[in-house]
Amino acid sequence: MRPFTHAALTRPLLCALALACATATFADTATQAQHYELAAGPLGRNLSLIATQNGIPLAFDPALTQGLQSPALDGNYTPQQVLNLLIEGSGLKLIQKEDGSYTLEKSQNLTSLPAVKISASSINSPQTSLDYSRDELNAVQPRDVKELFKKDAAVAVGGSIPVNQKVYVRGVEETAMAVSIDGGRQNNKVFHHNATNLIDPSLLKAVRASAGVAAADDGPGAIGGSLVYETVDVEDLLSPQRNFGGFVDGRYSSNGDQLTTGASIYGRNSGFEALFYLNHTNGDDYEDGEGDTVRFTEPGLLSKLSKVAYEDEQVGRFELSMENVNDESQRPYRANFVGLTVGRPVPESRVYDLTRESLNFNYSRDTAQGLWNPSVTIASGETELETREVPLDDPTALIVYTGITESQSMTVKNTFYTRFGEIVAGVDHYDDSAIFRYEGDPDLEEQAENLGVFIQMRQTIGEQLNLSYGIRHDQQDFTGTDGSSHDDSGTSGNIAADYQINDYLTAKAAYAQVWGGVALAENFILNGGWSYDNIKAVEAENYSFALRTLVGGAFAEATLYQTDIENGRTPSYGGGPDLAANFKIDGYDIVVGFLGQRGEITMKYANIESEMDGIVASSYDGNYFTVPLGEIITISGTLNLSQVPVTLGMDAEFALENDAVEDSGAKQDSYTVVNAYVNYAATDNLNLRLSIDNLTDESYTDRASYGQEFTTVKTLLEPGRSIILSARLGF
Structure with missing residues (x-):
């Protein structure tokens, strides 16, 4: 028998005392x-x-x-x-x-079901208009950004294929927002006929948007708010008891015989972790709702993601991520619509080779307490578009144009957890450039360098009031194609409040005044003969008001918002670099829904109007700022069956007729598109899904796509009905 000691008695006494x-x-x-x-x-x-x-x-x-x-x-x-x-x-x-x-x-009384929750995408947080978690993204299984945002009436995505898709959050185009991916600033405005941010959403962990009013630590240039994308980490894919895993994906779409294949492998050991992912889609042109083949729409997406990291509780987390997304194929000459019935003759198609790549380093140590919680992000990003065309007057020639945008950025900040609240303070810097290249001619380039300082306070006062407010100051040095330099600076401020009136009702309000500096022009219109004498910085005012309620499983929210942009840069090749316009984008949206034990149903309505210099904005003159949207309704729902691991889901979009743009030549037609799916978790490692997109085979052009209001534009119709089979096998 082991001898009795004081230590043997002391240990349990100390444990009992600590527990007490x-x-x-x-x-x-x-x-x-x-x-x-x-x-x-x-x-x-x-x-x-x-x-x-x-x-x-x-x-x-x-x-x-x-x-x-x-x-x-x-x-x-x-x-x-x-x-x-x-x-x-x-x-x-x-x-x-x-x-x-x-x-x-x-629980002995409950069948284990997938977690169903009210998330920020339905019930918003003080300064966030949407917030998708990894669980929500897994439920949607988006193939592109259009599918990513399809349940939100206030978020529209124009374009029918990834290479021409653009995102509009409450009517504001993403290029007028501060966009980041894994903390890296995005500067991807190359050509108005193609996508701005080419994204593969397959391995996104989270998506957050602060429409209109963005926090100071979201970055510079948040004219219409901020849009934040985060890719997954190893811990998001592995259960706590496992250190190695992976999966293979397969998806077949009947419309265009399109096949997507993907694979990932990841692991961790002693604080180190690594992840590698590859995804590829190929196939043929899709058919529209009328059964006609939409030429030059075949998929050509290839994406790669690599991450390595080291994490220690005392030291913090170090992470290096590399991403490359490419789409290369024959596209309509102007990739965002089929063609024009007027104007100069051009080839029917040309090759668009669009690549976005990034290299990001992130360090963070967040203990959720104390005064030392540093974070450092160093990022390098580039988007390159190469177009290749055979001119009509010389079939033996090949014309190649190249646009390259680059951004080198860094953010250093610290979070102070005090008894008054959470304070984030820091500095950020970016060096952006836009280059146009044509063999035999000198390169044309605009460049902007910016240094900013910021502080953002988030605090709870009493039990009912949450506040978020901050300020930032930016100093920018802009250089034009003629080599001229223009220095300017400005200050931005924001405040947002969330007040819980009672147990069922909460009021929200937010306001921001933003100085955005001079935005770079798109590469494909740069002109070496431009004079920049009258170039001005863009500024904006944003506000929003909202009421939300939650009673049992029922929830509702109504939001009123407006964005006013002054000196929004609208340059043209022949008109000059300093053309500018004022934009007013206002609207409201309503969300109602019900959350039950086994599922939920949500309806969202958005009514958004856009003006340019006091006149209804069209999809042409609103380029890089807004697009006519009008009224859009979305309905989505899920149902988890109780006896089997099966989830039924559906979503529908109803775009109402919009005659506000009729002065441009035509109104925007109404349409209804319905999608449905059944998801079967066959085993812990095998997930199967059967989907039917565009169930009624509707023939339509997406509300946010280019040219519907012009009689001289032949628009791109969306894909017709498609039956999709997908599977993921984990190991």
Whole structure:
């Protein structure tokens, strides 16, 4: 027998004392609501984080939470409410023991179902208009940015294929927003006939938009808000008990016999982790709703993502990511529409070879407490478009034009967690360029360099008011194609408030005044003969007001918003570099829905109007700022079957007729498009899905696509009905 020692007695006494203190501490705080802002992530990790931060004695078997994800949270809750929200829909329940500590058990009364939650995409946070988590992205399984945003009436995506798709958030084009991918600034405005940000959403972890009013730490140039994309990390793909894994994807679409294949492999060991991903799509031109082949629309997407990282609790996380997305194929001569019935004769098609690549380094150490939580991002990004065409007057010749945009950026900031709130302060810098190249001619280039300082405060006052406010100052040096230099500076400010009126009703308001400097012109219109004497910086004012309610499983929100842009740069090759216009984009959207134990249904309505210099803006003169949208309704819903791991889903878009643009020659026609799917989780590692896109075989042009209001433009019709089979096998 081992001899009895004082240590043998002391250890259990100390453990019991610690548990008693922790239980007492939690008892004091269990009924006190405080503000929580928690990203979606592994359930076990987030439960442990909340328990540690609040001194909650929580112990559970890690196998119970293996492979489960928890939702994002943003609001005022007691600690116990947070724990219950995190496990909602997981098939687990929170059990309090006699000693006051907590544990997790499998619920005997619930069938384990995929977590269903009210997320920020339905009920918005103070300064965010949409926020997609990894779970939500997995449910949608988007193939392109159009599918990514298809459930949001206030987010429109013009274009029928990735190479010509552009995103409009509450009527504002993405080029008028501060866009980042994995923290790296995006400068991808090459040619108005193709996409601005070529993105493969297959491995996105999160998407967040702050429409209109963006925080100071979202970056410079947030004229119409910010748009943030994040790609997955290894921990998003591996359960806590595993250190290695991967998957293979396959997707077949009957419309155009299009096949997508993808594969990823990832692992971690002793703090190190690595991820590699490859995705490719090929096939034929698709058919529209009338059964006609839409020429030059064959898929040509190839994307690659690599990540390596090291993380240590004391030191922080170091991450290096490399991404390359390419789309190369024969496209309509002007890739965003079929052709013109007037004007100079041009070839029917030409090759568009569009590539976006980036190299990002991120370091962060966020302890969620204290005054030292640094973050550093160093990013290099480039988008290159090469067009190749055979001129009509010389079939033996080949004309090649090349546009290259580059951005080198860096952000250094620190988060201070104080008793007054959370303060983020830092500096950022970018060096952007736009180059046009044609063999035999000198390169044409515009360049802009910017240094900014910023501070953003986020705080909770009492139990009902959440505030976010900040300021930034930017100094820009702009250089034109003639070598002339133009220095300017300006200050931007923002404030957003979220006030909980009672248990059911919350009011929100936000305002921002933004100085954006001089935006670079698109590469394909640069002119060496331009004079920049009257070039001016762009400025904007944004505001929004909202009311939201949540009663049981029912929720609703109404938002009114407006963006006023002054000196929005609208250069043209022959008109000069300093042409400018004022834009007014205003509207409102309404969200209503119901969340049940096994699913949810949501309806969203948006009514958006756009003006340029006091006249209704068209898709031509609104380039890089806005597009006519009018009224759009979306309906989406999911149902989880109780006895089998099957989810049924649908979404529909109703675009109402828009005659506001009729002065341009034609109105925008109404249309209805319906999509449906059934998803079957055959095993833990095998997921199967059958989808039918455009169920009614509607023949239509997307509301945000170019040229519908012009009688001289033949628009690109969207794909007709398509039956899609997809599978993912994990290992």
